[in-house]
Amino acid sequence: MSDKVETASICDRGDIVSFQDRYDLPDLIRCSIAGCNTAHKKGFNVLLKNGSSARIGHICGKHLLGDDVFMRMQRDLEAKEQTALRKKYISSPSFDPAGAEALLASWEERVRLIRQVLGHLKTISYSAYSELQTACQKLDGRITYEDQDGRTHSHTVQGRRFLADESWDVYFGNARSNVRRINELLAKPDLDDKQLAEITQKASQAIRYLTVAAEVLDDFRAFCTIPNLSGLAKWVGGLSKIEEADGFLEIRVRRAGVWAVPHFATAVDRTLIAKLSPA
Numbered sequence: 001m002s003d004k005v006e007t008a009s010i011c012d013r014g015d016i017v018s019f020q021d022r023y024d025l026p027d028l029i030r031c032s033i034a035g036c037n038t039a040h041k042k043g044f045n046v047l048l049k050n051g052s053s054a055r056i057g058h059i060c061g062k063h064l065l066g067d068d069v070f071m072r073m074q075r076d077l078e079a080k081e082q083t084a085l086r087k088k089y090i091s092s093p094s095f096d097p098a099g100a101e102a103l104l105a106s107w108e109e110r111v112r113l114i115r116q117v118l119g120h121l122k123t124i125s126y127s128a129y130s131e132l133q134t135a136c137q138k139l140d141g142r143i144t145y146e147d148q149d150g151r152t153h154s155h156t157v158q159g160r161r162f163l164a165d166e167s168w169d170v171y172f173g174n175a176r177s178n179v180r181r182i183n184e185l186l187a188k189p190d191l192d193d194k195q196l197a198e199i200t201q202k203a204s205q206a207i208r209y210l211t212v213a214a215e216v217l218d219d220f221r222a223f224c225t226i227p228n229l230s231g232l233a234k235w236v237g238g239l240s241k242i243e244e245a246d247g248f249l250e251i252r253v254r255r256a257g258v259w260a261v262p263h264f265a266t267a268v269d270r271t272l273i274a275k276l277s278p279a
């Protein structure tokens, strides 16, 4: 603070207009309240009626101003600090919700493929699907089956999260609507405090939702591999053939026809999440 702090003296509660910011010092100091005898480390820098700055301790300031005025000024300062934080968030160089929305398309494609695989599973055999879901929820993904000679085999399903709990789909949908809403708000010319708050709140929610969705989407890659699908095909009705073509694995299952499952070379692009975070 300027020299004014050292010279300004607060004699009356009416001298204080508002809190400018807070201080929290390593050493004990006296504040600007006339007759303040207790040195303290914490308090507020305040704006005085005469335009200069001064400081008040957090306890003696409360005594001088009275609880109500002190609390109101503290609340006003907190609101100002919140606004500053929100503005900092959205003006951060890494914050790029338009870029995030563009990247959503590639995630969406994977989400569509998971839904398709789930749909196929249910069509092939609903009871097998339910059994598989239970195994993924409770039995560490272990399924057992007997071969033609009556021997028992077991397979541990890989990439179980999309099967164990389908609510990830809701998370992805929420994240998508949050990102769209953020961009809708950012297109407005002047953002008020309520809108700034909505943007930062929706961004941090979207980050949480997308983190869950990314884990599920990446886990799904482990489901779509030849060893896992062969194990499943044998369990469903006996595998006759498995072939790779155009990013898909085609599985011919005895008594259950052909099943095409996508095959992913790479993990989902997580820069989408970074584009919603401040640097």
Ligand SMILES: [Zn+2]
Residues within 6 Å of the ligand: 030, 031, 032, 033, 036, 037, 038, 040, 056, 057, 060, 061
């Ligand atoms: Zn004081």
